[in-house]
Amino acid sequence: MNITKIELINFRNYKKAIFDKFSNLNIIIGKNGVGKTSIIEAIYLGSLAKSFKTNSDDTIINNESNSYKIKIYYFDYGPKNNLEIIYDKTGKKTKINSKLQKRLSDFISQYRIIMLSPDELKLIKSSPNTRRNYLNIQISQLYKEYIHYLNNYNILIKNKNDYLKKLMINGNLDIRYLDIIDEKIVDEGMKIYNYRKDYINKINIYINDIFKKYDRNSNIFIQYVSDYEVNDKEKLLKELKRIRKKEINLGMTSFGVHRDDYEFIHNENNSKEYSSQGQQKLIVLAMKLAEVSIFTNDYNIKPILLLDDLFSELDEKNRNNIFKSINKDTQVFITTTDLKNINKRLLDRAKIFNLDERM
Ligand SMILES: Nc1ncnc2c1ncn2[C@@H]1O[C@H](COP(=O)(O)OP(=O)(O)O)[C@@H](O)[C@H]1O
Ligand SMILES: [Mg+2]
Known part of the structure; x- marks a missing residue:
């Protein structure tokens, strides 16, 4: 199970953004407040339909809008699939491959996540x-x-x-x-x-x-x-x-x-x-x-690992230890303010998304 692409519309600080061509190891880098955690939050929402930051989806909507939408593309050996969460005044709607889901419980856990922050x-x-x-x-x-x-x-x-x-x-x-x-x-x-x-x-x-x-x-x-x-x-x-x-x-x-x-x-x-x-x-x-x-x-089940700002908490030895116990084919998303926190061998096989360059 791998996520390949994310589209965010009026989600947090993103008016419209596409993040594409994810690999197994993805590193999202950028200054504080640039929107790293928001990407992690979108992936978390795609799995659990609920944020780890807030119980109120209204706070998630971009300040200048009145609805948000997340679309996540993923594949699981077979054909490509996509998930959508749309939230506005009328409530939260979820879709799998464009088909509206009657219950949140039908939507959740299309992919599983383990979050570390x-x-x-x-x-x-x-x-x-x-x-x-x-x-x-x-x-x-x-x-x-x-x-x-x-x-x-x-x-x-x-x-x-x-x-x-x-x-x-x-x-x-x-x-x-x-x-x-x-x-x-x-x-x-x-x-x-x-x-x-x-x-x-x-x-x-x-x-x-x-x-x-x-x-x-x-x-x-x-x-x-x-x-x-x-x-x-x-x-x-x-x-x-x-x-x-x-x-x-x-x-x-x-x-x-x-x-x-x-x-x-x-x-x-x-x-x-x-x-x-x-x-x-x-x-x-x-x-x-x-x-x-x-x-x-x-x-x-291969869970997706979300490591949000985790490396600021650990010394180098402990950071490297994490990757000794994780399979190389497990998809990982890492956010950091500083690439210095990431060891060379990981950097070589990672896809890097530099959010500062988007500003
Ligand atoms: N509903 C919202 N509308 C607009 N901006 C928001 C909203 N919620 C949060 N923000 C802003 O989005 C930015 C991104 O936050 P975050 O993803 O936590 O940044 P990072 O993890 O890179 O430090 C912050 O500057 C925050 O103030
Ligand atoms: Mg953050």
Whole structure:
């Protein structure tokens, strides 16, 4: 799966731009603010239909316009294909080969991406919510049905919270409704738990070996932390019964996979409190590279790697290490302000896009 061409119309600072003839290794160079991250953002949107920078597509539209459009051409062994995202007042439309897609879930993951940036490297320090979102995105790139289970679960939790709030006000309401909704929640929640557990297990198969290339004397693994750890329907229902009074008093669901998290265990310690900042970044880097291996080896999917401004964060040895663990036929997009950050051997086989020359 390779992207060959991108067209941007009224997207961020681009009124109209075409980037063409991509190769496997693409380096986008230019001064700060010239539009490097915006190209990465367009590729990310083409895969997930959602930006990593904002939840509001209005901010993406060029200031002087009222709609944006992205068109991405790609090929996957067979015939050439293209994707479009058009956004205006009426909402977001997506197309595959000019055919309008009814649902976003039909559009997403035509190609998969793994994103690495200074922001992404903060994963260990960030909130449980950010870590959960990240895990959700990654699993949904591999399993479409996962998005569906997640939506179901979230709707059930919302309905349960609404009912708990009503119960707070009116204690005479039928409590049996909670039995019914709890059973549905546990069914959906256990599915989500098992996808997450399986994905984290897979990361653990690769991450330690990869991390050792960066830090020879360290051990690393990811510990999944979930209320659903017992993974047994009867026991989970029993627990929900046990805490029911508390939930009614709180007026919200205080137990479930919506509270899941994962910890990075570095030399038997929680990395958040134990590792240096530099180590935390390398641990996340190792995790992402482990994910490239999962996609490639376990699912036979070649993800596209997006390295946005990453090299400013790493020293030369660590930069070069990345490319030792990546297949040469994996497509990579790198942005940088300075070609000095890029080693000669990479430069020789890269296609370079100099955005300063467009100004
Ligand atoms: N909606 C928009 N309309 C016009 N310009 C924008 C919009 N959103 C962001 N910009 C500008 O686009 C430029 C490109 O940003 P970015 O791609 O992050 O640059 P880089 O990664 O090269 O530093 C920035 O100068 C920013 O101010
Ligand atoms: Mg940038």
